[in-house]
Amino acid sequence: MHEVIASPTARAGTSGSGMWFGILGPLAVTVGGRPVHIGGSRTRATLAALLLADGRIVSVERLIDQVWGEEPPLSGRNQVAIAVSALRKAFRAAGGDPDVIETVASGYRLHTVALDARQAEVNLARARQAPPAAKAALLRETLGLWRGQVLGGIGSRPLRAVAGRWEELRLSALEDWAEAELDLGGHRELVGVLGVAVAEHPLRERIRSQLMLALHRSGRRAEALEVYDRGRTVLVEELGLEPGQVLRDLHAAILRDEPGVRWAAAGARLAGGAGARQPDPGLRPARVPPAVPSQLPPAVSAFIGRCAEFAALDALLDRRDGKGLALQDGSGLDRRDGSGLDRQNDKGLARRDGSGPALQDGCELDRRDGNGELPLCVVYGMAGVGKTGLAVSWAHRVADRFPDGRLFADLRGHHRHAPPLRPETVLDRFLRALGMPEKSIPAGLDERAALFRSLLEGKRTLIVLDDAASAAQVRPLLAGSDSCCVVITARSPLGALVAQDGARCVGLDVLSPEEAEELLARMVGADRIAGERPAARRLGELCDRLPLALRIAAAKLISRSDWTVSGMAARLESEHGRLDELRHAELEVRGGFELSYRGLPPAAKLAFRRLGLLDPPGGFAAWTLAALAEVPLPIAERLCEHLVDAQLVRPLDRDPAGGPRYGLHDLVRLYSRERAHAEEELRAG
Template identity: 70%
Template sequence: MYENINAPRARARTIGSRTWFGILGPLTVTIAGRPVRLGGSRAQATLAALLLSGGQIVPIDRLIDQVWGDEPPASGRNQVMIAISTLRKSFRTAGGDPDLIETVGSGYRIRHAELDAHQAEANRERARRSPPAEKAALLRETLGLWRGQVLVGITSPPLRAAAGRWEELRLSVLEDWAEAELALGRHRELVGTLGVAVAEHPLRERIRTQLMLALHRSGRQAEALTVYDRGRTVLAEELGLRPGQSLRDMHAAILRDEPGIRWAGAGRRPAGGPPRVRPAQLPPAVSAFTGRGAELAALDRLLDRQDHRGELPLCVVYGMAGVGKTGLAVTWAHRVADRFPDGHLFAGLRGHDPYAPPLPPEAVLARFLRALGVGSEAVPDGLDERAALFRSLLQNRRVLIVLDDAASATQVRPLLAGSASCCVIVTARSPLGGLVAQDGARCLGLDELSPQEAEELLERMVGAQRTAGERGAARRVGELCDRLPLALRIAGAKLLSRSDWTLSCMSARLENEQSRLDELSHDELEVRKALAQSYRHLPPTARRAFRRLGLLSLPGGFTARTVAALAEVPLPDAETLCENLVDAQLARPHHGDTPEATRYDLPGLVRLFSAERAHEEDDHDTRAAAVARATGRPPVRPEQPRQRETHACRPDPRALSASFPGRPTRHQGARDL
């Protein structure tokens, strides 16, 4: 299978590198193009373990486990140190830098390793954004980086398991390359390579599907159907499963000889419409994505349903601002991208954009139609005509559609495909009940991350070395950020941009409620701005009730009666206002036995934003009267705000006041009214 489609060209790229490491085959190191003698199996296994760590520090005890597995020798620690010394000597003898392997505490790591596997990953990412011809050439070159089985000759079970990631990458690159070649009409040349791949990986359904298509386009329909039958037998005997949807769809299309799977030829159009273009509009995968295992599994089940009876797989991912809705949708879309061979469409609908109104559905449809190959002059004028053409183009095609930040069901409905072979994921602040009731959408609500997931996200952003000695501070930062991915990413980005800050320093800055929202701002990311978008969309009376809730200390939550007193409305209207806040994801309900017993609370950052709005939009007398009505106590006179604590990593606020006399604080608590 390792036929090195373009090995000479791929290896030629390594010659100019100062130090080049190769794991996609036998372990090799070259310095200025010359091979380095690495020593025996122990030294090679030690180097492999360091390279597979991705630049992270590998403790010596873990190195022992990876080199020898479950039966390490008593002298394992000493042997690892000897192996490190041998490798450094080899680098020095070859004219390289022996300090490429550095000692850090009780472990080691490789600095700035130029690795063939990393080049393969980068090439694949470039290829995803390239047109078919360039994509095919780049992926063909990338396949040439594999010189055989990854780390062949290294037998340690832990290292062999770690090497499996790069074997999986090779198969994914092969599948992407075959897809590009098929798009270019090179099906006859693919049959041999794909036939070998199917024989070596009989459970790999995407490769089998591609082989069936290549055979069918080459006029070998009977052989294509035989490939399907063999795959069905293997899956049943080894896994007890039936073929997946893509494989079954290809089988059915070949039986019917559908025009859509025939090669149309260069410059020709399939009958009945524009050229079949494969859009690939997904944004880049989210960095440091953490947690959400249950939610990803729920989205997987959306595609695996067998009871939809021709219904469109449709899901609304909803939650408060900053909870990570877009991150989840985009991450899942990348994970299942290969299940949608006809393309991926993405649109930001600007449902809560502070600078622009929501995007009209007819504008989104025009973009989608052009992405599907419709010329600008052929795009219909009216919304209904555009929606009808859009559904027609997607009929019997497998396309994934991601609609981000939707404002309403009315905005989304014209953008839905009419074919159950497609899938639509929508993100929104509210569940968009109209899509549930009328269009059969599933709903997936997102809460904040768990404490462990919040800590893991911080660690993945700033590095394990920075968080290792400050676990308590990392956990506290997570709590002060309400464990919201947006807030955590802002905190992590600020830590990355200020190498002298510790997590304890970040925690101390966030402890001050008067400036916490100011701290959670970095470049274009801002928690306050995200919450303001939800606030702006509330009805005026709901805005008044919301901002006054922040004036109260409510450890047990609040009821509709509290809202009625604050907003000066009857109780039935107050119950509606509470639901407005819940729909906007600004309040969380805790249902009781009756509607009157339902209690609500404001998350920490939302409470701070609420009080901030009250102090900026209502005068002192209005605030005092609202609190008096809600608490049954007479209004109090203003007091001087308490002095805030100062921290070594931030200037003393009193010094700022001296520099800027009369500068108001962002907000004060109810006691300061």
């Protein structure tokens, strides 16, 4: 449900300067837009209790009750003091104000200016005074403030009871928003959102009545009556009650198809009113969808290198192993101009009658084995290494080979402030882009996936799925026809797609020294780099030759024409502040590592932190990790694989005994050391 109604602008508090606190979802704190690690369950529960007090003083005794409930430890007062100290230390380390937590008499008070729950209350008060269209927009934005279950992950029963107030507020806001949208004629867009809400809260009669009305006005009268019947069954079986009068009256009105429940009547009431919407789209001539979806974002500027990786992606389309497209005369397709188009005698590819691709001179293409294998590839690598840039650049180069469309989706597998996109949400967007009317899009994931595959059968469509979280998220989005092609970017190789779906893998590493220098030259200017070539080479090494880091350094040089390349390199020489320097506008290197680290299990996090303190020059073996993390060797070997999959550790050559060795890129090592100092000190405190 949240995917449908979330608004990017609703989370504006998560960026910019200052401290921001979030309770409308998992407990979150940011300083200047960067997340703050706030320790373990005791510390998080203490912060949650202070936030829920909304600026009021909370006594130590009440904090003990809220953090531990009915079984507090004897050392509760001391542990609360330790938790408050840890919070202040975390705020200070992140660049925030530790005095935001004030010690007052026998308790504490948290002064907050930016709290998502407070913003929600302000928005709801404004919405009550707003005209219909503005009210709907403001309520929609407000609903986007909820990032999931309020204080998700905090199990304290007293805190969960207080958090229930904000869950109730979200539902009330949802109901008010749905009512405003119904008055404006937005019933078709409401069906999916309200369907999910009714499934999650089957006893809330107002939401159920709104779903019935939205379905009826969308021409789905039978489904509206079925929603009533299911609700009545739930109420009778669980509470022994009949539906309320409002729900019964609406049921009767829909049965009789009374004018008062039709959109036409609502439209007449709103005609000429402030914020009135145009008549329902279903009553106007249908908008003709674009014949060919072309959703690729712009190609990355100054893209450098990756010739081998481009060739591996080209092999998806130009396979010589009998599994791809080939000329009937066996001459094969060759690449004449490097543009990603397969040409023979410079005549290019063309469709003759819509049934399939053919050369303009009539030399048809066929499949040598007809095994139907979908061209599928996973581009994987560490954060900031340029996976999206590679996939999108290649997609633009071969776009002409997919005359039936190019689909693109950012799956948000590693997004700082939003959960991964659900596959059913992506399928809804894809189906709309392919011209499917909204009323014909089924609700279930399996049904949407089947319809998607049916629409693409025999079509030549390219699908680019960026930043995938898992194979399970991706699999429903795969085409079923081998005339299509799917390219996925992810942090890990998504081994399940390799094993079950025959995906190929293209791993990305950092650039070569020459490529790093060329990237700087293309962005900053060849003359500027040529005048300081040794400094440019050093700058590339200090950026670990990581494309994102290089682009951030180049952006700083471009924005500050008085800076020299050697001066920029000097700013990065200190390991202590290097990650701080590698930030520009919304781009930062540290944030990508943070998201990879966040997804690790606790034991792997501990191992990763301690590796940063060790910094072995020749890499390390699993037995080294076993000693650092104080775990048996078999567990250490699995931890190494966890870290490799998260792209925080890279495999190196084997040692003389034949065992695998691993290493850390320099910037990852600096991040690891940061986490060690921050978290081990918090634990010690």
